[in-house]
Amino acid sequence: MGLPATVSLVLHLSLVVLAVVVARDKPLALPPVYQVDLIAAPPGPRAIGQVSEQAAAPAAETPPPKRAEAPDETPVPMKKAPRKPAPVKSTPVPNAKPGQTRNTPAPKAGGGAEGGRGTDVANVSVQGxxxxxxxxxxxIVRQIALRFKPRAGQTLVAEVLFFIRRDGSMNGFQFRRRSGSYEFDLEAQGAVEAAARSGAFGPLPDGFRDDVLTVIFSFDPQLIR
Incomplete structure (x- = not known):
């Protein structure tokens, strides 16, 4: 009776999947190699919105010109009969209108800057x-990567092995290689277990002949950002 096929998923710069089928009393055949390259998601689109309008500079106040002062009235020298001096009319200067400043609204921006790089592994290129x-x-790669949130700036790598059963449940989790950091290893284990608890892996494909899928997964924070 054949052993379960082994499919290895390596989340590094490439993911190598190995399906190994060993028949009893037959020599070990070289397994086919399946390579899945993960490509980081592109930057997000320009943000919808506008740049806050800047307050317009206050218009410089122009002081109104001084009104012309009426000249002093000079009395006419009196002769025989006193004569009233003719009043001198002062010429009023029209009120000068203060300088008007055209209120030009600040131009609105078409949008914000580009969004940051996506954390979702949105683009997956399958080769080999x-x-x-x-x-x-x-x-499987996507669901684990979305739940893997290591502390920024770490360059550690951990490798784990687990089994996915026909119904999509997971068991047999174990570390093949630890990172040396308890916090990092706990985060890696938590990502796999969280995906399994939520049923994110889903049942094995109907055409898959074996009842167990063996998964080897390598956690590298340089790829998942």
Whole structure:
């Protein structure tokens, strides 16, 4: 009776999936190699909105010109009969209108700057020998990567092994290589267990002949950002 096929998913710069089938009393055949390259998601679109309008500079106040003062009235010298001096009319200067400043609104921006790089592993390029169910493998990578949130600035790598059963449940989790950091290893284990608890892996494909899928997964924070 054949042993379960082994499919290895390596989340490094590439993900190598190995399906090993060993028949009793037969020599070990070289396994086919399936390579899945993960490409970081592109930057997000320009943010919708506008730049806050800047307050317009207050217009410089122009003091109104001084009104012309009326000249002093000079009395006419009196002769025989006193004569009233003719009043001198002062010429009023029209009120000068204060300088008007045209209120020009600040130009509105078409949007904000580009968004940051996506944390979702949105683009997955499959190369090498076509795996019969690449979508299932890509979903495993995506679900674990979305739940893997290590502390920034770490350059550690951990490798784990676990089994996915026919119904999509997970068991047999173990470390093949620890990172040397308890916090990092705990985060890696938590990402796998959280994906399994939520049923994110899903049942094995109907056409997959074995009842167990063996997964080897390498955590590298340089790729998942």
């Amino acid at each position: 020998i076509p795996f019969p169910y690449p979508g299932y493998l890509e979903n």
